[in-house]
Amino acid sequence: MTIKRLFSIRTLLFTTSISIAYLLLSAWLVGFKTDQLWLVAIFNTCYYFSWPTRRVITGFSIFIIYWILFDYMKAFPNYLYNTVHIKDLYETEKAIFGVTVNGVKVTPNEYWLLHTHSWLDVMSGIFYLCWVPVPLMFAGYLFYRDPLVFIHFASTFLLVNLVGFAFYYIYPAAPPWYVQLHGFEFIAHTKGNAAGLLRFDQHLHANIFYSLYTKSSNVFAAMPSLHSAYPLIVLYYARHHSKILFQVICGIIAAGIWFSAVYNSHHYMLDVAAGIICAIATLLFYNKILMNNAAYKRFTLRLYKLVSIS
Secondary structure, eight states: OHHHHHTOHHHHHHHHHHHHHHHHHHHHHTOOOHHHHHHHHHHHHHHHHOHHHHHHHHHTHHHHHHHHHHHHGGGSOGGGTSOOBSHHHHHHHHHHHOEEETTEEEOHHHHHHTSOOHHHHHHHHHHHTTTTHHHHHHHHHHHHHOHHHHHHHHHHHHHHHHHHHHHHHHSOBOOHHHHHHHTTOOOTTOOOOOGGGHHHHHHHTOOHHHHHHHTOSOTTBOSSOHHHHHHHHHHHHHHHHSOHHHHHHHHHHHHHHHHHHHHTTSOOHHHHHHHHHHHHHHHHHHHHTGGGOHHHHHHHHHHHHHHOOO
């Protein structure tokens, strides 16, 4: 009876339709990639392997939605919809956070470009690698500790990304490394660049960040820094649902990512500040508005029943 319910005609038709639709849409929008097949294979394997794995993949589908939306941004470059901010953002950064070096005012990114250290290269790279793994690991912890809190955390994570993605199209912005390489001229179809994180790769004789940033969905998406938003979301939920040691670790990781973003020329301090504000605004909206909405409460309760072990 369990097997029959696990492989019902209805669920087979649903998952097969969704899988085929995803592969066809992806091929049309961004071209076929083996990553897409792996995602479909992992989802269907988990969905039909057992009831526990079905609950896990159902809950983590929220993160899959984020991944798909991020990937599909390649099909809709934000510079096609609004003017890319390059010089004005650079000048504003310099005016607010500028540092004087040998009588010349430079941005914090330019200052650190002149003051790199091997230990900072390695440390900052390690922090930057935490930006997605830490939220995912924390989500896994919450999934088994308190599925309802997991749903709220995962939904907040998705929402902060939606806010950030929307802002990318409203205010396309070039990262600091773009100015360092290309000046203030707008060049469409510019490839992603690991910038200062390449030094981490060189120290470790690896291509970790080089590989990651060659797959970048959009170069002109520096404002706000979602790298800076994610650890703050984790820290907020960690304050209420984890031990003090993990909270301290989360705080250190958050500060480390914020520093690394500037040190490695991936974001201006303005981008980091915008990411932090984005996270705070999302948390306020989610807690004050969504969690008090009757329809949303019913939705989260239904999702809770799907992922809960009990």
